Amino acid sequence: MKIYADENMPYVKDFFAELGEVTLLNGRTLTAEQIRDADVLLVRSVTKVNKELLAKSSTLKFVGTATIGTDHIDQSYLQQRGIGFSSAPGCNAQSVVEYVLSALFVLAEKYQWDLQQKTVGVVGVGNIGRRLVTALQALSIKVLCCDPQRAAAEADFPHIPFEQLLPQVDIVSFHVPLVKSGPDATVDLLNSQTIKLLKPDCAVINACRGEVTNNDVLLAQALSGSKRPLVLDVWANEPEPDLRLIPHTDIASAHIAGHSIEGKARGTEMLYQALCVQLGLAPTKTLAQVLPAPQVSEVKINSEFGLLDVQNLSRLLYDVRRDDALFRFYMMQDNKTQGFDWLRKSYPPRREYSSVRLTGQEVPEFLTTLGFSTQMN
Ligand SMILES: NC(=O)C1=CN([C@@H]2O[C@H](COP(=O)(O)OP(=O)(O)OC[C@H]3O[C@@H](n4cnc5c(N)ncnc54)[C@H](O)[C@@H]3O)[C@@H](O)[C@H]2O)C=CC1
Numbered sequence: 001m002k003i004y005a006d007e008n009m010p011y012v013k014d015f016f017a018e019l020g021e022v023t024l025l026n027g028r029t030l031t032a033e034q035i036r037d038a039d040v041l042l043v044r045s046v047t048k049v050n051k052e053l054l055a056k057s058s059t060l061k062f063v064g065t066a067t068i069g070t071d072h073i074d075q076s077y078l079q080q081r082g083i084g085f086s087s088a089p090g091c092n093a094q095s096v097v098e099y100v101l102s103a104l105f106v107l108a109e110k111y112q113w114d115l116q117q118k119t120v121g122v123v124g125v126g127n128i129g130r131r132l133v134t135a136l137q138a139l140s141i142k143v144l145c146c147d148p149q150r151a152a153a154e155a156d157f158p159h160i161p162f163e164q165l166l167p168q169v170d171i172v173s174f175h176v177p178l179v180k181s182g183p184d185a186t187v188d189l190l191n192s193q194t195i196k197l198l199k200p201d202c203a204v205i206n207a208c209r210g211e212v213t214n215n216d217v218l219l220a221q222a223l224s225g226s227k228r229p230l231v232l233d234v235w236a237n238e239p240e241p242d243l244r245l246i247p248h249t250d251i252a253s254a255h256i257a258g259h260s261i262e263g264k265a266r267g268t269e270m271l272y273q274a275l276c277v278q279l280g281l282a283p284t285k286t287l288a289q290v291l292p293a294p295q296v297s298e299v300k301i302n303s304e305f306g307l308l309d310v311q312n313l314s315r316l317l318y319d320v321r322r323d324d325a326l327f328r329f330y331m332m333q334d335n336k337t338q339g340f341d342w343l344r345k346s347y348p349p350r351r352e353y354s355s356v357r358l359t360g361q362e363v364p365e366f367l368t369t370l371g372f373s374t375q376m377n
């Protein structure tokens, strides 16, 4: 079996080598010719999987994307061709939550906010948003939710329509899929009209897809003198974002919110499991077999643990300023061989909270709610 995979898919050979011959390719520049004899195609968000790409792959039986987002996949075309498909729902949800928490801690320090006096609006309360809401509530931070689809399906979901939520929040964080049309389309959700509904100093965090918060509108507002704090992990027109926007951001990064080691590895594992199901095979490999031992695996804590202690603890694992510094340094250079895609390909290791086991007489429950472990890893 011929398996073609994006070269930025960690552990792909560990998982898939027993199922076939694995060839690694650059997902951004992938062509129909390169995957002509593919039985299996494994991609990331940078590969547009459509009729054009698959035109020559007559033996293709399975396409997997090791991502949560699926806006780069023409799923109806795959269905028409009878090609099996799997994404990796939730694989890097915790990683994105840890990115957003780190960003909030940085903003709180920079602007001297008391986060427990702030209200965060979470737009899109699926795998990521739901975890984020739980984490924020565990930190006693007030949250308002917007998710019309969940509201339609769940009678008790505390949905606040987007336009009503915006004026009520001090921070708005976007976690919707990129949907280009229909009643719940998310392209330009934050646009020249809706941005006017925000408080002037309401922070905007986008770690879903760049097109959700109109970048021209963000830039125009910044150029008009707005001091709105901005956290952007995703950009319109990746991998060539509008560089003029970068100096107006508080935190800027190269679409890496989901790039914890666990998040990426889980994506690969989920595709392996899905292909095994399609092939009628029992999986033999697991995430635990491939994950490296963390550099910090145990921390002893005191039961009197407050928000500042959580910030310190979380910084031990991940401080978003690391990625912001890399982004600002490399994106502003003329040498674009070390640009957006290079930053993603050479992303330094980052472990999730679960990699650290907390010990102590009594570990406060909210820390396990945030994702820290109390079990032996
Ligand atoms: N920056 C990064 O590295 C990453 C970005 N993402 C992006 O985040 C998105 C969300 O991820 P998940 O939470 O796992 O997806 P999900 O599919 O579990 O949840 C998305 C939620 O958004 C809701 N939604 C849809 N349209 C909406 C609208 N117009 N207004 C408000 N809510 C709406 C849905 O009902 C759903 O509950 C992904 O589709 C992907 O594009 C995901 C992982 C990593």
Ligand SMILES: O=C(O)C(=O)[C@H](O)COP(=O)(O)O
Pocket (backbone or CB within 6 Å): 043, 044, 045, 046, 066, 067, 068, 069, 070, 092, 255, 257, 258, 259
């Ligand atoms: O899962 C998603 O959706 C994401 O956006 C990923 O975390 C990042 O995508 P890749 O480009 O690394 O596949």
